[in-house]
Amino acid sequence: MNLSAKILIVDDLETNVLLLSRMLAEEGYTQISSTIVPTEVCALQSRHDYDLILLDLQMPGMDGFAVMDSLRAAQPGCLPPVIVITAQPGHKLRALQSGARDFISRPFDLAELKTRVRNTLELQLLHRKLEEHNRLLEQTVSDRTAELRASEARFRYLTELASDSYWEQDERGEFTLSSGPIAPLLASMATSRHMDARLAVDESWNETEWQSLRAKIEAREPFLDFVLHCVSPAGSVPRFRVSGQPIFDRDWRFRGYRGVGVELLPNPGELAGVSNRML
Numbered sequence: 001m002n003l004s005a006k007i008l009i010v011d012d013l014e015t016n017v018l019l020l021s022r023m024l025a026e027e028g029y030t031q032i033s034s035t036i037v038p039t040e041v042c043a044l045q046s047r048h049d050y051d052l053i054l055l056d057l058q059m060p061g062m063d064g065f066a067v068m069d070s071l072r073a074a075q076p077g078c079l080p081p082v083i084v085i086t087a088q089p090g091h092k093l094r095a096l097q098s099g100a101r102d103f104i105s106r107p108f109d110l111a112e113l114k115t116r117v118r119n120t121l122e123l124q125l126l127h128r129k130l131e132e133h134n135r136l137l138e139q140t141v142s143d144r145t146a147e148l149r150a151s152e153a154r155f156r157y158l159t160e161l162a163s164d165s166y167w168e169q170d171e172r173g174e175f176t177l178s179s180g181p182i183a184p185l186l187a188s189m190a191t192s193r194h195m196d197a198r199l200a201v202d203e204s205w206n207e208t209e210w211q212s213l214r215a216k217i218e219a220r221e222p223f224l225d226f227v228l229h230c231v232s233p234a235g236s237v238p239r240f241r242v243s244g245q246p247i248f249d250r251d252w253r254f255r256g257y258r259g260v261g262v263e264l265l266p267n268p269g270e271l272a273g274v275s276n277r278m279l
Contacts, residue, residue, distance in 0.1 A: 003027075005051040005121050009034040010041055010067065011085065012059040019108065020054060027114055038062040042074045050080055051124050052117065054104070057086040057095060068098050081124045083116060168247075170256040206230070213242075220246045220254055227264070239264040 007029060009020050017034045024032050035044060038059050045053070053071075057064035064084055072079050084095040087106035095103055101123070102116045168177040206229045216223045228240045244259030 002051070002121050002125050003029050004031060005029065005124075006031045006048055007033070007117075008041070008044060008048070008050045008053045010038060010053060010059075010064075011056040012036050012038070013056075016056065016085075020113075023108070023110060023113055024117070027117075029117075038064075038067050041067050042070050045071060045080055046074065052121055053080055053082045054117075055082050055084050055100075057084050057091050058088070065094070065098055068095075068100065072099060081120050083120055165261040166259075167261070168256065168258045171254055173256075176256070217244075217257070222246060 007024060009017050009024075009032065011017050011020070011034075014036055017036060021032050021034060033044070033048070033050070035041065039062055041053070041055075044050075055064045055067060062070075064086075068079065068082060071082075079099045082100045083102045083104055084091070084100045085104050085106060086092065086095065089105075092103045101120050104113055104116055166177070166179050167175065170176050209226075209228050213223065213226055213228070216226075222243075222245045224243045226242050226244075228242065240261055240263055242259060242261040244257045247255040247258055249255050
């Protein structure tokens with residue numbers, strides 16, 4: 001039981017206020033406030049954020065329904081927990097439809113009063129704990145997302161420093177991210193469709209190397225420092241060292257590849273040997 005809950009009693013009759021205050025104090029509640037002026041309720045609620053308001057419905061000038069309307073207008077969508085007090089059975093349904101959490105009948109019954117106050121406060125405590133949990137969860141997710149984005153940015157920056165190209169592809173082999181001078185070349189690595197298209201261009205690739213790389217990609221295997229040779233129409237023999245890592249989601253479904261590539265300068269001996277094999 002939350003005996004330190006802040007409770008506000010609103011009733012235009014001082015005798016009713018004293019009676020309710022005494023009942024709650026005897027039950028052990030320690031933070032009990034009251035007012036006999038209903039127009040003060042909104043200001044008091046804004047200042048103290050009460051855990052519960054015990055509200056008389058029949059008051060001159062501004063009745064309990066008008067008080068609830070003013071509270072709702074002051075904090076849209078956030079009406080504080082209200083238990084209405086009424087001797088009119090016909091007012092109970094209207095009060096609940098207006099946003100009251102519960103009601104207490106006059107004349108007061110001590111057991112009813114204690115039970116309804118306790119139940120309402122327990123629900124309010126659970127509601128506030130849930131709100132705090134959701135707030136902390138949202139903050140944690142926001143912080144974690146920011147950390148992941150920063151980490152990803154650092155990773156890509158360091159990767160770009162260490163390689164000529166960085167690339168990412170989806171499960172269809174389409175580029176979702178690419179950078180660097182040899183990124184267009186790497187489009188031929190994701191699927192057989194891309195590789196076949198690449199083999200149709202003027203450059204001649206080492207078929208043995210392509211078949212070996214093709215097998216790794218089709219098997220969704222990682223590859224590290226894989227070297228590819230080609231002979232351009234000008235007779236030069238560029239070499240490319242590529243590395244790739246398949247990407248899988250939590251359900252182990254293939255989502256694409258991520259990798260890097262570096263263009264290597266051929267040495268004279270290798271240039272002659274590769275040229276002879278290509279011719």
